[in-house]
Amino acid sequence: MSDTPSHGPVKSIMPKWVRGPQDFVGGIALIAIALFALWASSDLQGMHGFSFGAGTAPRMFAVLLLGLGIAVMVVGLVAGGPHLATYAWRGPLFVSLSILSFAVTIRPLGLVLSAFASFMISALGTPETRWKETIIVGICLTIGCSLLFPYALGLPMQLFPRFLVQ
């Protein structure tokens, strides 16, 4: 459970000839995105005559991104740059889980349960959480949101689980 960021000299997993690992990896990722976009738009129609097809602009931007990705990668190769940043796992994991749980439960379980559950899950994202106050704040926030969104703002939203309402 240790996610304290290490401030000491970071050991790079990159080979020595990569002088700016941050840009190097960033560039590679851009290249991957561009290739993916090229593949995804490969079934679209291209230019016919003077006019653009549906696939012309996406492919154009993808090729541009490919070039820029290569440029960023090359910069990472030749120019010295920062090391890869250390990632924390706890924050991203639980915040994502919380968002996911909200998306999955909002329809069947309604706002009250779903918001409260997600609140508790995202609270796991930091080791500083003190459960008693978190539960109290969670309850207050859930009540607040249940009043704000469906009533004050008039948005169509189900409050309670579907099987209870029916």
Added chain:
Amino acid sequence: MVELFHNLALGFGVAFSPINLLLCLIGALVGTLVGVLPGIGTIATVAMLLPITFGLPPVGALIMLAGIYYGAQYGGSTTSILVNIPGEATSVVTTLDGFQMAKQGRAGPALAIAAIGSFFAGCVATVLIAVLGAPLTKLALAFGPAEYFSLMVLGLIFATVLAKGSVLKAIAMIVFGLLLSMVGSDIETGASRMAFNVPELADGLGFATVAMGVFGFAEIIRNLDAGAEMDRHLVQQKITGLMPTKKDLIDSTPAIIRGTILGSILGILPGGGAVIASFAAYTFEKKIAKDPSRFGRGAIEGVAAPESANNAAAQTSFIPLLTLGIPPNAVMALMVGAMTIHGIVPGPQVMQKQPELVWGMIASMWIGNLMLIIINLPLVGIWVRLLRVPYRLMFPSIVIFCAIGIYSINNAPVDVILAGAFGLLGYWLIKHDFEPAPLLLGMVLGPLMEENLRRALLISRGDWSVFLTRPLSAALMAMAAFLLVLALLPSLRKKRDEVFVESET
């Protein structure tokens, strides 16, 4: 001239209706409330609060959004000054002297001067919009597709030149944004592009979804990385004397005026005007100061000038949006998103067809500014108390609020998941020093660029030189090329880095 007064009178007539005043007030209050939360910048605030304006009539909704925008911006200045966390790029320079002032126990005067400077700048900019709006609309008639395309290229180049890190990476982010904007149905053929048969993607990725992910969720995750917590403890618990002294006022008046002028001019240019305005104003003040060493150690001019400049620029940046329909920055891009949701297509036609909407919004910007001064100065104490709420309680609340907000836009759970995915993407981008703001701008301009490029090439019968043979378009392209070369030149880059290095210490 008569027309000018007529227009402003029309605007104030609309904005002063009790319901619109109330909406503006609520917007400014809520905007400040959310904008003050650390790690939530202006863009994220506007994105988060966008859903609450959906139920309103178009004029009311836009007026409320204008209120939210100003509130958020002021909230951002508040966090810059009190906790050294700039909400957005525009308030980065404010942290330099603002936070130092706060450390010296002079947070009150710093906040007050920021508000007063913003208000003054807002007054000037409002008049400027009223004066320039109509003539510029006529200029828009001279714009064909080629000119529009070139102008957008110029705007995007502008945005990259001003971005913080490497120009190359900023351009890459813009292109990435352009690429993301291609997802969804093609406007002309209706073909589904890169949507992978996901019905929610058929209409493309929503701006609000991407903005909330990349700015909202990503910031939360990043703040959880620890480190962000440290500076928060530095907040001075005591805020003595809210009002600035006479000397403060005398010192800051010329700075406010200079900042306003710089900001108004730079804001009209497409592409992140507000950011360059605040930096330019700060650098300018430092250059002409008798004792430049005071800057960075709590000089009140260092707060007054950039705050006035970014507010003036924020306001005049409505000009390209209203006259040409081109959003000059990410926040304006969200405004376009809001307008389209209400069935309004920004551009020269809006000014003629719905004058009450345009002028009502302009008037309400001024009112929003006024409200910030009236409401927020007495409420500074409350905002400060809000900042003392520990982050461990704050962040789950923000997560839930964002999640509900995104869900409510289309009642689509998939949107929430997408925003989460973009949150992780945004976190990765931050970790690799890619700036998310150009990405959002690219995403908004993407469809517009594609449409105008298509039309321009269709008209020219496939001849690409059309962008260089039409004089106006050629001039815009030349400016873009010139800027790009300037940005890549080593000497200027060094200077630019200097400004940013200062901002980090």
